[in-house]
Amino acid sequence: MIEDFDATTESGPQGPDVGPALLGELVAHLRKVRPALREEWTRRITDAQLLSVMTPEEIFSEVTAVYDNYVDALETGSVEALEAYAKNLSERIIPRGVETHEVLGVVLLLRDVLARSLFEKYQNDSHLLNRVLDAYEPAANRIAVTVGVSFVQERERIIRQQQLAIRELSTPVLKVRDQLLILPIIGALDTGRARQLTEQLLHGIRENRAKVVVIDITGVPAIDMPVADHLVQAVRASGLMGARVIITGLSAEIAQTLVNLGVDLSMMQSVGDLQGGIEEAERQLSYAVTRTAEGVREPEA
Amino acid sequence: MQIASDSDTVVARQAGRDAALRVGLSRTEATFVATAISEIARNITVHAGRGEILIRARTEGERTGLLVVATDEGPGIADLNAVLRDDYTSQAGLGVGLWGARKLMDEITITSESGKGTTVSMTKWCGPNEVTGLLG
Amino acid sequence: MPVSILKQREYLIASVQSALTDTEVIELRDALLSEVAKHRARGVIVDVAALDVIDSFVSRSLSTVARTNRLRGAKTVVVGIQPDVAAAMSQFGLTLDSIDTALDLEAGLELLDG
Numbered sequence: 183m184i185e186d187f188d189a190t191t192e193s194g195p196q197g198p199d200v201g202p203a204l205l206g207e208l209v210a211h212l213r214k215v216r217p218a219l220r221e222e223w224t225r226r227i228t229d230a231q232l233l234s235v236m237t238p239e240e241i242f243s244e245v246t247a248v249y250d251n252y253v254d255a256l257e258t259g260s261v262e263a264l265e266a267y268a269k270n271l272s273e274r275i276i277p278r279g280v281e282t283h284e285v286l287g288v289v290l291l292l293r294d295v296l297a298r299s300l301f302e303k304y305q306n307d308s309h310l311l312n313r314v315l316d317a318y319e320p321a322a323n324r325i326a327v328t329v330g331v332s333f334v335q336e337r338e339r340i341i342r343q344q345q346l347a348i349r350e351l352s353t354p355v356l357k358v359r360d361q362l363l364i365l366p367i368i369g370a371l372d373t374g375r376a377r378q379l380t381e382q383l384l385h386g387i388r389e390n391r392a393k394v395v396v397i398d399i400t401g402v403p404a405i406d407m408p409v410a411d412h413l414v415q416a417v418r419a420s421g422l423m424g425a426r427v428i429i430t431g432l433s434a435e436i437a438q439t440l441v442n443l444g445v446d447l448s449m450m451q452s453v454g455d456l457q458g459g460i461e462e463a464e465r466q467l468s469y470a471v472t473r474t475a476e477g478v479r480e481p482e483a
Numbered sequence: 484m485q486i487a488s489d490s491d492t493v494v495a496r497q498a499g500r501d502a503a504l505r506v507g508l509s510r511t512e513a514t515f516v517a518t519a520i521s522e523i524a525r526n527i528t529v530h531a532g533r534g535e536i537l538i539r540a541r542t543e544g545e546r547t548g549l550l551v552v553a554t555d556e557g558p559g560i561a562d563l564n565a566v567l568r569d570d571y572t573s574q575a576g577l578g579v580g581l582w583g584a585r586k587l588m589d590e591i592t593i594t595s596e597s598g599k600g601t602t603v604s605m606t607k608w609c610g611p612n613e614v615t616g617l618l619g
Numbered sequence: 620m621p622v623s624i625l626k627q628r629e630y631l632i633a634s635v636q637s638a639l640t641d642t643e644v645i646e647l648r649d650a651l652l653s654e655v656a657k658h659r660a661r662g663v664i665v666d667v668a669a670l671d672v673i674d675s676f677v678s679r680s681l682s683t684v685a686r687t688n689r690l691r692g693a694k695t696v697v698v699g700i701q702p703d704v705a706a707a708m709s710q711f712g713l714t715l716d717s718i719d720t721a722l723d724l725e726a727g728l729e730l731l732d733g
Contacts, residue, residue: 342507342609381511384702391722418709422700424721424730489640496638496672514671514703515710521674525641579675583711 205317208300209257215299220249223295230291232284236275244271252292256321261328268332276333276340285333286326293322346378355386362463363392363425366456368401376412383416387425394463395420398456400431410443417450426466427451430459486553487533492524495536499551506540506549507609515587516549516607522580523553523603530577531557531600541606548589548608556600560593620646624654630662630731631655632724635669641676648680655693662731663688666724668699678713685718696720698727 212219224245227233233241247267255264272285300318304311356364363386367379387395397416405413417427429452440447453459484495499520503513520536527534534555541550560577581603585591588605595601620643621636631654639647655663665681667673685695696719700708708714721727 339507346509377511380706381509381702384705388702388722391726393722393726415706415709418714419702419705422705422708422715422720423702424698424726489642493638493640500671511703511706514707517672518674518704518707518711521672521676525674525676528641583675583713586711587707 204313205257208314208318209253211303212253212256212296212299216249216253219295219299220245223249223292226291226295227288230287232287232291233280235278235280247271248289248292252296252325255325255328256318259321261324264325265328265332268329269336272333272336276337282330282334282337286330289326289329293326296322355382357386357390357392358460361391361393361467362460363387363390363395364398364456364460365395366398366401371402371405371409373408373412376409376416380412380416380419384419384423387420387423392425394426394428394466396428396430396456396459396463398430398459399436400433400456402431402436405436405439407443410440410445414445414449428453428459428463430454430456484536484538485533486524486527486536486555489525489528492521492528495524495538496521499538499549502538502540503549503607506547508549508607512607512609516551519584519587519605519607520551520553522583523551523605526577526580526601526603527553527555527557531555546608548606550604550606551588552605553603554600559597559599559601560595620650622647622650624650626658626660627728629660630664630728631658631660632664632666634666637669638671639677644677644680648684651684652687655688655691660693662694662696664724664727664731665695665697666699666727667697668701668723670704671701673700673704673708673713675711675713678708678715681715682717694719694731696727696730698723 220242224238224241227241227245228238236244248271251264251267255261275285297315297318300314301311304314356366358364363383365379365383365386371379383395383397386392397413417429420427427450429450431454432452437447437452451462453462484498485491486495496517500513500517503516504510508516520538524536527536532555534553534557537550537552537554539550541548581591581593584603584605587607589608591603591605593601593603621639622633622643623636624631624633626632631651633647633651635647651663651665654660663684665684667677670677681695681697688695697715698721700720719730721730
């Protein structure tokens with residue numbers, strides 16, 4: 183049952199509740215006057231200088247779709263289809279710079295345009311007009327909220343994505359040669375960054391088919407328990423993907439911290455500096471290569 | 484959703500993963516959630532026969548996350564502390580699953596009483612992503 | 620059971636095609652054990668690239684397969700663990716200690732040949 187739309191039943195001359203019939207009448211009316219109202223709405227949008235980034239043709243096409251979805255939502259009482267449309271619309275217009283106040287403004291203008299049309303039609307019967315508004319207002323408001331919320335959620339999702347992308351750019355995993363990756367870490371590490379580094383490292387192992395990874399922490403001043411934990415997990419996870427990890431630049435302080443935290447250092451291979459680490463990695467890789475398939479000779483690196 | 488067989492578990496895992504992504508968790512975090520659900524759902528099918536898993540978004544102030552609640556009316560856990568403590572090494576018990584869920588999720592609450600069933604409630608919060616309005 | 624098991628030289632290659640229920644994991648485990656015996660394989664590669672979740676049960680089953688195979692003189696290599704799954708497993712503490720792992724089928728074969 184379409185609960186939102188039940189007009190308050192009073193024992194009036196009309197008798198028992200005629201909610202659904204009235205609603206049907208409203209919807210039919212709104213569909214009939216669609217061309218005129220659509221034009222009016224577009225005019226108001228332009229007057230209010232909203233959606234300025236869109237061309238008149240684009241506005242017209244979106245306006246038509248929104249109008250139809252709006253009236254459908256009024257009719258069915260279900261905002262599901264409208265939500266899906268709003269999300270889709272948001273995905274398209276957010277990258278073009280449409281802002282929240284524009285979307286809200288546009289939806290509210292439509293609400294006003296439709297309301298005025300209803301006023302005009304029923305103005306001679308104030309009792310009926312009241313019932314019409316009782317049916318229309320809650321539904322219209324719910325629609326406005328749905329569209330607004332969908333838009334804002336989509337914005338937030340995009341912002342999060344962008345933030346992740348920015349962080350990724352600042353922590354590169356470098357492919358030095360076939361099967362060897364280097365991950366130089368510079369600066370203080372927090373768990374957020376450590377988590378992201380691990381993710382990048384593991385994806386890098388897959389993309390580059392790395393067998394050895396050299397993680398250089400020369401540039402890291404100190405680490406705490408959660409970060410040390412992440413480091414250990416990164417090493418373990420790399421192992422699960424068939425890659426060995428060599429840690430270089432492990433300062434005496436950090437080594438001590440790790441020992442104090444109970445980290446099992448024997449599971450990590452540590453070499454003094456980055457250069458030494460790379461040489462060790464190459465040694466491990468060429469050893470593996472000369473052992474590979476009979477008759478295949480890899481050129482000496 | 485109902486959990487009564489191990490194919491339900493697969494459905495629950497996927498649902499958990501999808502919900503996690505919708506809520507804004509990263510792919511890796513979504514995998515953590517799916518894995519935790521796999522463990523908890525197994526506890527249900529193996530120890531209680533059937534149960535239910537509820538998955539929904541959760542917000543607390545500035546942060547959002549995913550909440551998973553698993554309930555069953557099975558035999559319950561008599562001594563919760565014992566199970567949680569070191570039972571990880573006893574590979575086949577409830578302990579492994581709960582232990583794993585604890586490591587994979589951010590918050591976890593377990594309520595259980597012998598003969599009265601078990602409820603596991605766990606949450607994964609979105610990582611430190613401050614939505615500071617980059618779009619202005 | 621959405622797993623294909625093929626013989627390549629003296630090795631068996633089991634490729635998981637999609638997510639597995641616990642029952643299917645058991646079927647896989649049993650199939651591997653019997654096929655290794657039947658073909659007297661010297662090595663088994665289990666390709667889990669299609670698994671989006673590897674939990675304690677899968678981990679345990681793989682360990683069982685590896686240990687039993689070792690008794691029969693066969694080496695087991697698990698390949699294709701996805702980055703997210705590897706992260707989850709190591710967070711969980713599932714290390715597959717007794718099993719060799721490699722990135723993919725090619726790397727797995729190199730490991731077996733070596």
